Amino acid sequence: MPKDNGIGASPKRREDVRFLTGRGQYTDDIKLKNQCQAMFVRSQVANGVIKSIDTSVAAGMPGVLAIFTGEDFTEVGGNPAGWLINSRDGEPMKEPKRPVLAHGKVRHVGDAYAAVIAETHEQALDAAEAIDADIDELPAVIDMADALANTDNLVHDEIETNQCFDWGWIEDNRAATDEAIKNAPHVTTLELVNNRLVPNAMETRASTGDYNPGTGDYTLYTTSQNPHLTRLLISAFVMGIPENKLTIIAPDVGGGFGSKIYHYGEEALVLAASKKLGRPVAWTATRSEAFLTDAHGRDHKTTIELATDKEGNFLAIRTSTLANVGAYLSNFSTVTPTFLHGTVISGNYTVPHIYVNLKAVFTNTAPVDAYRGAGRPEATYSVERVIDKCARELGMSPLEIRRKNFIKKEQFPFATAAGLEYDSGDYHALVDKLEEIADFKGFAARKAESASRGLLRGLGVNTYVEACGLAPSNLAGVLGARVGLFEAATVRVNATGNISVMTGSHSHGQGHETVFPQLVADMLGMSADDIDIVHGDTSKIPFGMGTYGSRSMSVGGSAIVKATEKIIDKASKIAAHMMEAGEGDIEFNDGVFSVTGTDKSVSFPEVAFKAYVPHDYPHDKLEPGLEETAFYDPANFTYPSGAYACEVEVDPETGKVTVCSMAAADDVGNVINPMIVEGQIQGGLGQGIGQALVENCVYNDDGQLLTGSYMDYTMPRADDLPFFTTDQTTLTPCTHNPLGAKGCGEAGAIGSPPTVINAVVDALSDLGVTHIDMPASPARVWAAIQAAS
Amino acid sequence: MHNFDFEKPSTVADAVAALASEDAQALAGGQTLIPTLKQRLAAPSKLVSLTGIADLQGISHSDGVLTIGAATTHVEVAAGGYGSLSVLAGNIGDPAVRNRGTIGGSLANNDPSADYPAAVLATGATINTNARSIKADDFFDGIFTTALEEGEIITSVAFPIPEASCYEKFEQPASRFALVGVCVAKMAGGVRVAVTGASEEGVHRWREAETALNANFSADAIADLSVSADGLISDLHGTPKYRANLVKVLTARAVANC
């Protein structure tokens, strides 16, 4: 096996050659012949009744080809939620229709109620400005508690409530949990906010619809993390275009963080417009539109209680959460705050009793859905913050209380009270590793040195475990999923021995084109350079559930392994035929088939050639060709875990927090490409620090987005981040997938927000501060210091 | 962006003439104006570029006065080694902004969070235009408003060189404009303290601090002063109280670092 590009090697990312030389091909780079432009007319108010829309002036303006309003889509379906969640009383969730264009009512600032198609972008914009809508503004439903209390003011009149569902997990555990908390010697309670975030992928959303009147085929070029899922949603739910008549092509995708999982109305509109005009119709979101209409992330308000005995042994955890789902249910919006959140409330710990209550609330804001980590950061933050508070109350060190309650290595597989079975992990070893890389011993001296400069230094630690590698379809089905969550791959060996791998895991920046060939190269004993990945085009790949939930390696990679195993199987048969040996006598090592106990051998390329030039084939026993497809459905989630430490300095005069260091010991299972894993971890840490310190999406009471541009929405920048100290060597392989890989895409973003806040609170603890909400902005930290002193 | 005519004159006189037509507007670095046009918040009929006028370029130094042409970019000032003024210019925006944005554009725009106005007011600089010279104390007229008449062009800014000066900027986390910025300058005629970012009235002097610092130029001198939160800006990034605190903290730091 060529060690430089097999499993465990870190070849440079081959996709970067085109990205760094400007040769990437993003949706907006695709200019089809005769293409025209779509422009959306969006609501300026958060909640309002559409009285009338006068398009007559706009229709007569130069270059205008067509105008659509909600009226034009009353016959087509709504964009559905992917999971059906039932309330505690057994009632199914409320699922109001999400139309292509708003009809009757607008429900958030940015909600599109009309679209103009014109020859040029500027003409479309001019005409869009000339559309005169009479919209009766209603009071906006913004605050979640108000939304539940005040049913006079509704986001969706037809459901007569602003509550989507009231979910209990696990309802049968409720009484025992209440009892355990009632009788516990010590209960720590914490109210906290998991701040709302805007995903901010570097590439904004874009879609081009292309209907071919000659064949009746539709093609949609779009910014998607999962083209097949988009096809399924458009075909089966929204527009009824048969799947065989609809091709979705997501070319290079410039980031997503979840926001490009979902199907959006703009995609349906450009398809419908192209059908009507017989011309390609293109649209690219401005950054302002991205702020207003990409599905946002997080936005939970939680009360968490941790019950312990006097020695700090965990007895029970109870949480009560309001989760914002925005104005419409986006595709993963109902599973994210429920099963991706409630099931990991046990963290890395043995907690005998757990009960999670979560109410999902409609508000006049953009839809909220999965964003890097999706539910698990919210859970981790709540749990790791309350443990920190508890440790302080009990006078224990934050590491001591955690070590005391960790699930022990020998307890795996471990079934938690929150309904999951963790397959493997070694949390004590992770914390030991963290102690080694974070230099806890030197902290006191560093704190004193900071103090000499008038700065307060704090040390925060925490651990995390998450459930990813979405997902076992049978379990997902029981929990309400309306789709399966397997992955598909085809390995096509060409006659000349090189390989194309069709994968349903579509990259939006992760490096699939580099890392997937490493798997196949390793298994077939060939060079990764002779293997290419095909992805992002429903006409070229068998099927795919896409890239999210840290599933590409553990599920997508496993499908590739399965397909490659089938290739080896078939190639062995061909080799047996070529060497006139029994199939059972064939061995395959390092790209060479040999007959056991003889010196006969044939190479993999020779076998590939024979597969396509089957002159002397026993056609009754062997089919020509060498191409295999496998679908892989995981047996369980995977459970990456980690232990993080962070040191901050707080300037008490200004409230400014500086992150001085961040150490991360992660167990992501077996690592295929260490460089790419490192990049994923670092990116996640950056995003987590961003959430903890700077990012915040804010609507005012009228539902206007106050953070609608980079003038007010703070992205973490390089100088906000320290150099990271990372380690992925403390690993316990996943026990149920062929690679032993667990996933690394979301880990950093899940684990790090509580680390930062624990450090900030530690820095301020001498002043009496016990909690501070994210983001710990200078103004907020300063106010907390003032309030405490 | 709406359509507009474009002129690039090479003399101030031609620029003044070009600006005489209705709805014409001067364009310098475009770092404020172009985004405004792109969002269709302004629709001038004509843009008159000032970047081709040699008289508006360059920096000269004589008789204790530093004169900066209005179309001089931030990056040129940053690279010039002019003490705290260069530091100030070097912390405006990002490299792209500094390579295009100009001192004249910044002053004409008078954004309440801009940096240059603090230095101009703290040093008591003079703003020269095609028609007259305006004292800093008379130039800034509340946020986004100045003493400039319609069509009047800033040609240069003359800074008397201070004995000592320091600009302390506390960045608004998202935009990295000044959440509050304080410029302290020890001038021949006494200490001047100018504050940007804080007030709903825009850049202003903190006279109590000036008095205290004239008596005793040390950070301690202002320890007993308090800054009223009345009339200070309230937004996502800071309450009036927080800004009042920053005014005092930054003034003390500026004095200490002078």
Ligand SMILES: Cc1cc2nc3c(=O)[nH]c(=O)nc-3n(C[C@H](O)[C@H](O)[C@H](O)COP(=O)(O)OP(=O)(O)OC[C@H]3O[C@@H](n4cnc5c(N)ncnc54)[C@H](O)[C@@H]3O)c2cc1C
């Ligand atoms: C991303 C970003 C970050 C920024 N960060 C900062 C920051 O940290 N601190 C800060 O202070 N500023 C910041 N700015 C603003 C920047 O300094 C601008 O350059 C400045 O505000 C305007 O200068 P300009 O030359 O680009 O002017 P333009 O945008 O060309 O013009 C601005 C206005 O001034 C008028 N004008 C221009 N020149 C003259 C003249 N000579 N006489 C009369 N009127 C004139 C124009 O007609 C227009 O009305 C930032 C801008 C951006 C885009």
